Amino acid sequence: MTSSSAPDPAARPASRRRTAAGLAAFAVLIAGFCALGVWQVQRLAWKQELIHQVDSRIHAAPVPAPGPASFAAVTRQADQYRRVTASGRFLQDREVRVKAVTDLGPGFWVVTPLEDARGFTVLINRGFVPPERAAPETRLEGRVEGPVSVTGLLRISEPKGGFLRDNDPTNDRWFSRDVAAIAKAKGLEGAVAPYFIDADATPSPGGWPRGGLTVVRFANSHLVYALTWFGLAFMSAAGAVLWLRDERRRRAGGRGCKPRL
16 A cells, blocks of 8 residues: 655645635725724714814803804804804794703794894794793793893704604794794895804793703714724634634645555
């Protein structure tokens, strides 16, 4: 009985191609997971800076609300949640009620246009009312007719509805504070601010509407996401090592002795 340990020359190129393809696939996975991890780290830095900026804005001294000359420069990034003041007279006959859910329960935001003394109109979210206080006649004391000054947080318009429903201006049914749509539906003329103001907690006459309920909260799970992506990259690298080791063993087994009679 004799034996031969000569490898099959035809098998070598196929084995090498399989190894190269496998390593390339693992490399793509590792690079992709690492890229996603780095992206989440960048998002984490951006989110932390945003939270810092907003926190500084909501605790800063109020400044006059931007007027017509500054409307075009108002942006979400630069102005959202900035403390501002506006002074003038409410247009009580053009009030709208916007569906809301707050810590006080379900109800409505009372949004009233205010003619600012500087010559423009700005929508004021005066605050929350429960369903039984939605009708204006149930809170007559809060319908101030004289000059007022409002302090609150500048908010960017909320177009296209909310609560998975579209605004219905024709029937005066609102699900988001869409400044342009409200201004059009209520016939507001002249310069209208492209933002609205969430009034602060200064009590309204009669107790309603109730302001100061703006929720300033930012989801920040980017660190968890980054660790997840980097973890998947590590697991892919470990899988590549184990797979390559198995390939080498398979090749070594293919070069074993074959019995020959």
